[in-house]
Amino acid sequence: xxxxxxxxxxxxxxxxxxxxxxxxxxxxxxxxxxxxxxxxxxxxxxxxxxxxxxxxxxxxxxxxxxxxxxxxxxxxxxxxxxxxxxxxxxxxxxxxxxxxxxxxxxxxxxxxxxxxxxxxxxxxxxxxxxxxxxxxxxxxxxxxxxxxxxxxxxxxxxxxxxxxxxxxxxxxxxxxxxxxxxxxxxxxxxxxxxxxxxxxxxxxxxxxxxxxxxxxxxxxxxxxxxxxxxxxxxxxxxxxxxxxxxxxxxxxxxxxxxxxxxxxxxxxxxxxxxxxxxxxxxxxxxxxxxxxxxxxxxxxxxxxxxxxxxxxxxxxxxxxxxxxxxxxxxxxxxxxxxxxxxxxxxxxxxxxxxxxxxxxxxxxxxxxxxxxxxxxxxxxxxxxxxxxxxxxxxxxxxxxxxxxxxxxxxxxxxxxxxxxxxxxxxxxxxxxxxxxxxxxxxxxxxxxxxxxxxxxxxxxxxxxxxxxxxxxxxxxxxxxxxxxxxxxxxxxxxxxxxxxxxxxxxxxxxxxxxxxxxxxxxxxxxxxxxxxxx
Ligand code: NAP
Numbered sequence: 244x245x246x247x248x249x250x251x252x253x254x255x256x257x258x259x260x261x262x263x264x265x266x267x268x269x270x271x272x273x274x275x276x277x278x279x280x281x282x283x284x285x286x287x288x289x290x291x292x293x294x295x296x297x298x299x300x301x302x303x304x305x306x307x308x309x310x311x312x313x314x315x316x317x318x319x320x321x322x323x324x325x326x327x328x329x330x331x332x333x334x335x336x337x338x339x340x341x342x343x344x345x346x347x348x349x350x351x352x353x354x355x356x357x358x359x360x361x362x363x364x365x366x367x368x369x370x371x372x373x374x375x376x377x378x379x380x381x382x383x384x385x386x387x388x389x390x391x392x393x394x395x396x397x398x399x400x401x402x403x404x405x406x407x408x409x410x411x412x413x414x415x416x417x418x419x420x421x422x423x424x425x426x427x428x429x430x431x432x433x434x435x436x437x438x439x440x441x442x443x444x445x446x447x448x449x450x451x452x453x454x455x456x457x458x459x460x461x462x463x464x465x466x467x468x469x470x471x472x473x474x475x476x477x478x479x480x481x482x483x484x485x486x487x488x489x490x491x492x493x494x495x496x497x498x499x500x501x502x503x504x505x506x507x508x509x510x511x512x513x514x515x516x517x518x519x520x521x522x523x524x525x526x527x528x529x530x531x532x533x534x535x536x537x538x539x540x541x542x543x544x545x546x547x548x549x550x551x552x553x554x555x556x557x558x559x560x561x562x563x564x565x566x567x568x569x570x571x572x573x574x575x576x577x578x579x580x581x582x583x584x585x586x587x588x589x590x591x592x593x594x595x596x597x598x599x600x601x602x603x604x605x606x607x608x609x610x611x612x613x614x615x616x617x618x619x620x621x622x623x624x625x626x627x628x629x630x631x632x633x634x635x636x637x638x639x640x641x642x643x644x645x646x647x648x649x650x651x652x653x654x655x656x657x658x659x660x661x662x663x664x665x666x667x668x669x670x671x672x673x674x675x676x677x678x679x680x681x682x683x684x685x686x687x688x689x690x691x692x693x694x695x696x697x698x699x700x701x702x703x704x705x706x707x708x709x710x711x712x713x714x715x716x717x718x719x720x721x722x723x724x725x726x727x728x729x730x731x732x733x734x735x736x737x738x739x740x741x742x743x744x745x746x747x748x749x750x751x752x753x754x755x756x757x758x759x760x761x762x763x764x765x766x767x768x769x770x771x772x773x774x775x776x777x
Contacts, residue, residue, distance in 0.1 A: 246385040246608060246636040247271055250371045251347075252354045252580075255283015255296075257613030257625035258390035259335060260313055262344045264629035265388075267722060268637060273384070274344075275373050277353040281339060284394055285331045289421060296395045297418045301446055302328045304620075305438060305467060305527040307474030309734050310675075311620035313338060314627070314713035315724040320737040324474045325467050351375055354580050357387055357609075367606030386608040386636040388629065389586075393576035393614055394418075398667065400572055406549035410568070417443055417571040428452050429566035432554055434546065436462045436514075437668065440571030441528040447569075448539035455554075455562055459545035460664065461516035462526040463503050475527070477710045477738060480619060482692075485676035485711070488521075496520045507532040513542035518664045524616060524672065573668045576614070585609065591670040594652050597682065598671055599628055600635070602648035607635050616668070619675025623713035627679055630722055631686040639721075640685055676711045688720035705731050 247270060251261045254276035265272035277295065280286055284296035291297035303325050304311065308318040316338055322330055339345050352375040360368040360383060369387045373380050397416040401407050407414065417439040423446050431451050433444045436458040444456040469475040488495050499520040509515040512535050516523065534540040544557045553563035578586050585601055586593060596602045599610045610632035613625040634640040642648065663669035683689035695703035695718075706715055714731050717724035 244366050244368075244385070246367070246638075248273065248384045249386045249388060249633075249636070250275065250354075250357070250369065250382075250384040251388045251390060252357075253277075253283060253390040253392065254281040254348050254350075255390060255392055255613075256285065256335070256622050257392065257629070258283065258388075259339055259344055260622065260626040261388045261390050261612050261629040261632075262347050263313075263338075263342045264626065264633050264722075266342065266344075266347075267630075268633040270386075270633060270636070272347050272388075273382075274348040275352045275354050275371075276348055276350050279351055281345075281348065282332050282335050284392055285328050285335065287328050287332075291419050291421075294395055296392055298328055299417075299420050299439075299443065299446075300422045302442070304328070304331060306620035307467075307476050307738070309712050309738055310474070310476045310480060310710065311622050312713060314623055314715075314717045315722075315726065316341065317714075317730050317734075317737060320740040323741045324477075324738060349373075349375070355379065356580050357585075358582060359585070359604075364605040367604075367608035369608065387610075388632060389578060389581070389609070389611045390613055390625070391578065393616075393671065394574045396575045396577060397570075398573045398575050399570055404546055404549060409551050410549040410565075411551050412566050412568060414568040414570065417569055418574075420569055423447050423450050426451050426567060430562070430564055431455070432457055432543075432546070432562070432565055432568045433571055434568065435571035435573065436526055437524065437571060437573055438526055438528070439573075440569075441526050441531050443569055443571055444540050445528065445530045445534050448534045451539075454534075454540045455543045455565075456540050457543045457546055457554075457556065458514075460518065460523075461509070461514045461542075462523060463500065463509065463516065463520045464514060464531055465503065465525050465527050466506070466529050467527055468529060472742070473738065476619060480675055480711050481708055482676055482706065482711055483708050485674070488674065489677065492521060507536075512536075522662060522664050524663075524668060525618065575667070578611075586611065591667040592656070593670075594649075596642060596648040596652060597628075597631075597685070598673070599632065600642060600648075602642075602645055602652065607642055610635070614671055615673050615678070616671045617673045617675050617678065623716075624673070624675070624679060624682075626713070627682045627686065627688075627716055630688070631682050634686055634721065640687070679711070679716065683716050683720075686720070686722075688716050688722060690715050690718050699728075702728055702731065710734070 249265045249270050249272045251258050251272050251274040254274050258274055262272045262274050287298055307324040308322055312318045318334055352373050355372045355374050358370045360370050369384050371382050371384055397418050399416050420443055426447050427450045429451050430453050431447055432455045433440050434457045444454050448454045467475055469478040496519040547555045547557045553565045555561050577588050598615050600607055612628050613621055615624055617624055659672055680689055690706055712734055714727040717727035
């Protein structure tokens, strides 16, 4: 039975592109969004709401615009490289308008349950129960895309903190932190050195009396702004670099740690972890060392116990008169509307093929989109997952047999456990280039570099040595976009544009472009010599 109707759950970063990919493949998506507007996590609200993801007012994304855009819709050149959440919302609105997505979204409509239809093994259909304004409705869909994110349910590990029950100060999870006003002149402990903990500690340190940032294992702290002022992910996410990462991980660790310690010595700043650079999800924070060196943030070890009014850290140092504690301790994910036999989650571990497909289903008509924590941006990955999912639904791409899928799931889990420090934040990690290429291979859209070097060497050079921007996955195969090549050639212009706000009479030489040209020349000469002598 051909798949036609698709229920998309959630209209955030993943849901929007899921709708678009359904439309591109001639399917009929209906997106159910519980809240009153699109944008998911990125739509800031002054108060956190029930089981909706929630961000603080100042959040700036830590992936740059050329790496985070959808692959056939570049972010306008005047938009900043690292966007504030309000700008990301502008981009989502533009994307939704451009591809006419809003007509397919039912707002204020919650999905209560999805169940396999009684004849699932032949039809692959789903019974979806939704609720709007207290009224329930049941519909049948040929396929389902779950796009509900993984930053909704706070991980608040109170039982790991003895004495918290008697602590007289205020405590809250980072999802309930919105802005610093309420914490002026206070003494605050922030627990956890992920990106929320780092951002919140820095922000509070500007108005609080003192901030203590407690970490149980330290962190390597990276910058958004990299060499020559380019966004760090632009400088570090090439196919060329990805080969290094795969083949020489120890060297990559050494080089990254050296560069980070050259900027500020992580040992002297109390941040040095026991683990290597690549063993932890990156903490990106340009300001943290400035706040530490100015004394407004003090790095502390884990908390041993709470007293009535303060905390005792594991090194036995005591801080009294603590007014507030912010648990920036991350998130758990779950799919409460879905039967456990379809997707089960234990301690943030779930068994999905490619982190998308429940391998055990007789029909592959369900995909989870965006359940990944990439070293890179989520949006283009969700998009490529969606492109793959719709082709699987339509039977244009076959998934391997169950045994092969389970073998790969187990293999990936072991590799992740091998590389990352044990933590429930490291269960859905993916490397951007490697994972995108895996999906692209299945979907038939991976650029063929060898062929490209022969037919379009200039493009091949950009694709191999340049940043692996999402446009690369629109150069060939189903869903090919005629603007992809041009988007790759103009990406540097879009990166530079928003910071060139003062027009200079003589523009400075762009050293990275120069370096690219030099490497290109060497490459061409070597190829010519090889061809001449062979
Ligand atoms: P997170 O990355 O999961 O970090 C949680 C932190 O809390 C880790 O340092 C973890 O330490 C610590 N922790 C957890 N349980 C603990 C316990 N029982 N005792 C002591 N420490 C504990 O969470 P997050 O910072 O909220 O970030 C969530 C996601 O949002 C990430 O993908 C992040 O990159 C993203 N984010 C992005 C931005 C941005 O773009 N600007 C801002 C904020 C968040 P261990 O490492 O030891 O487990």
